Amino acid sequence: MEELLEKLLQAVEFGKVDFKSPYPPQLKGENGAYELTIKALESGVGPQQILENALVPAMDRVGKKFSENKIFVPQMLMSAKAMGASMLQLKPFFTSGEIKTKGTFIIGTVKGDLHDIGKNLVAMMVEGAGWTVIDLGVDVPSARYIEAVNNNPGAIVALSALLTTTMVNMGEIVSDIKANLPTTKVFIGGAPVNNDYCQKIGADFYAPDPQGVVEHLSKLAS
Amino acid sequence: MKYKSLIITNPEDLIFGIAPNPVKTRRGLEIGGGQVYAELNFTLPVMSINESTLPQVYEHYREIAEGxxxxxxxxxxKGVVLELETLLEMTKTPWIGIEIVKVMNEICEKYYQKHGLASEIRLTPNDLREFERPAKQRTSQYLEPMMELFEKGxxxxxxxLSIESTGGKEVSDDALMNCDIKTIVFALAVLGVRDMQFLWKKIFGLASQHGKIAAGDSACGFANTAMVLAEKKYIPRVFAALVRxxxxxxxxxxxxxxxxxxxxDCGYEGPFLKAITGIPISMEGKTAACAHLSPIGNIASACCDLWSNESVQNIKLLSGMAPTAYLEQLEYDARLMNQALIAGTVPSHILQQLLVASDVYTDPQALILSPENVIRISKELIKGDSYxxxxxNGAITALDIIEEALASGKIKLSEMETAYLPILRDELESIPESESEFIEMMLPLLDQSKFILSEYGL
Structure with a gap:
């Protein structure tokens, strides 16, 4: 059982989606995350165990390697795809409530801004860390963040911006969220913002990179 | 492709300040006519743009131009170009952008009349069409305000007149993050080319009608995004070089x-365009570190005709306002290049070689920009029958150049980088010469919910 979970962990860590996928070369001819998850479930491994002992630690390793500049984003994306293949098999257990994620994380690029590369990376890493991610996309006004939190009480909200002329919209959105939902935690990130700005606009947390978001979320969840 | 041969075939002739087809402007600049001019780029400090802040917005641009x-x-x-790259609100509501042009033009005219200083405004409306996803490149409601800003501006x-148009960007964004070179070719050589044909017919038509200069369009959202991502260590540098x-x-x-x-300025594809078409180009390098980092600080200037800083906020520095400080930096760089040109062919070539040599083997993105390599790659970029x-072919030649430099020990790349070389070559070699075969190959592999083929005339 442990061997199976270790194999699954490696498949996700190195981005082996399924048997057919050619990537990574060293796992050619081996089962991928898709087949290994089916096997694990058939062998009686619990879905929560699959999530906690294989998928989340695999993505944790991937996140650490990325933050140490040992892999590029494409490798991280392959790992996310492998995890997605596994999660597809676990979906019924999420629906039935047999397994639970660590919480809900709502993310979007603020209104007036279309840049989404950084936001997408954060979303992927947070999902890999075992959170339910709701990605609102780009050019997102206050009302959509608030609506999403109302639909997912207790969710954490993250705002992204790349431009100096759109980062000012973060302040407005944070104020709107806090006025309507005072207990909601709001994270901010993006090239022009920093911790001082985070404090100035009344947001709760700033991270300079995706791994910083994941680490802070882990502290909140523990 | 219209061009079948290179205008510049000798690497030494791919040099700063001199373009085979210089551009003369209303107030007397002759860009590419024997000297380098500064091109200053700027943006607002952190602020909102709305009705109540418009007086401050105009004041910022007045202050920037005046300073x-x-x-x-x-x-x-000897002359300056000021680039107004509009922000969302200034294009969506074109009269705001037009008013800013008026404010700046009055100042340019004042300095021309009073001091004989030649200056021009490059007007670069931002491409609003990317605000719709999937983008409606040909039927977007945003085309009208963009074109209004172009014409009245x-x-x-x-x-x-310039733009950083975004045709194909909805496909290339993911491809960049996935290092998917075939999809990059699809985004740029199939979708991008078609959108450029559509858009530039319009821009050139308006420019001709009003006696203005249709300047050029940088692949900023594609190749510069790749460069910045590589600089952040998100994607390999070898991949970013090929995207360029x-x-x-x-x-x-x-x-x-x-x-x-x-x-x-932000189109580092400029040297290739200069070699193929003979047009003058704007480039940016070390003096653009205020906007983004790059591995091509010196080499970028080796064949520039305008020397730019990409963008700087109008904020106060110890010396003065940042755009004024950057104008000074650009001027000193231009002055050095111009002095070399005045001193003659030999000193000019020595400076060109030093600018190249100081960067060329430090990064694959610099390597492909050496005049020799630009000429070699450009020959391949015009050889075939399709874009x-x-x-x-251009990308494979760039890959050859990178691998040759690696084999000779002139360039050093990490294993993380070199691991991508065979993958990229295999992918590139699998691309057929025929565009229709390529489209047929790619369509089943692409997420077609992200783009609308008919918006590209397909």
Missing amino acids: ALERAVDLNS MIAGGDL VISVVRSIVAMEEGAVGPDK VANAR
Whole structure:
């Protein structure tokens, strides 16, 4: 059982989606995350165990390697795809409530801004860390963040911006969220913002990179 | 592709300040006519743009233009280009952008009349169409305000017309993050080319109607995004270098439709365009570190005709306002290059070689920009019968150059980088010469919910 979970962990860590996928070369001819998850479930491994002992630690390793500049984003994306293949098999257990994620994380690029590369990376890493991610996309006004939190009480909200002329919209959105939902935690990130700005606009947390978001979320969840 | 041979075939002739087809402007600049001018780029500090802040917005642009031109006069500048790259609100509501052009043009005219300082405004409306996903490149509601800004803005004094158009960006964004070179070729050489043909017919038509200059279009959202991502260590540098080469077949379409340069600063595809078409180009390097980091600080200037800083906020520095300080930096760089040109062919070539040598083997993105390599790659970029074939052949040649430099020990790359070389070669070699075969190959592999084929005339 442990061997199976270790194999699954490696498949996700190195981005082996399924048997057919050619990537990574060293796992050619081996089962991928898709087949290994089916096997694990058939062998009686619990879905929560699959999530906690294989998928989340695999993505944790991937996140650490990325933050140490040992892999590029494409490798991280392959790992996310492998995890997605596994999660597809676990979906019924999420629906039935047999397994639970660590919480809900709502993310979007603020209104007036279309840049989404950084936001997408954060979303992927947070999902890999075992959170339910709701990605609102780009050019997102206050009302959509608030609506999403109302639909997912207790969710954490993250705002992204790349431009100096759109980062000012973060302040407005944070104020709107806090006025309507005072207990909601709001994270901010993006090239022009920093911790001082985070404090100035009344947001709760700033991270300079995706791994910083994941680490802070882990502290909140523990 | 219209171009079948290179205008510049000798690497030494791919040099700063001199373009085979220089561009003369209303107030007397001759860009590429024997000297380098500064091109100053700027943006607002952190602030909102709305009705109540508009007076401050206009004041910022007045202050930027006044400060820069005053400093240019003090430094005995021979001429300056000011680029107004509009922000969302200024294009969506074109009269805001037009008013800013008016404010800046009045100052340019004042300095021309009072001091004889030649200056022009490059007007670069931002491409609003990317605000719709999937993008409606040909039927977007945003085309009208963009074109209104182009037309009324050029009448107001924005003589040099440019854009960083975004056709194909909805496909390339993911491809960049996945290092998917085939999809990059599809985004740039199929979608990008078609959108450029559509858009530049319009821009050139308006420019001709009003006697203005259709300048050029940089693949900023594609190749510069790749460079910045590589600088952040998100994607391999070798991949970013190839994206740059592929972007040439897309950006050259502006020239095929009538644009004459100066090509835009953030288009590091400029040297290839200069070699192929002979137009003057704007480039940015070490003095653009205020906007983004790059591995090509010196080499970028080796064949520039305008020397730019990409963008700087109008904030106070110890010396003065940041745009004024950057104008001074650009002027001193231009002054050095111009002094070399005055001193003659030998000193000019020595400076060109030093600018190249100081960067060339430090990064694959610098390597492909050495004049020798630009000429070698450019030959391949025009050889084939389709944009797709040219993109593929240019990228394979760039890959050859990188591998040769690696084998000779001149360039050092990490194992993380070199691991991508065979993957990229295999992918590129699998691309057929025929565009229709390539499209047939790619369509089943792409997420077609992300783009609308008919918006590209497909």
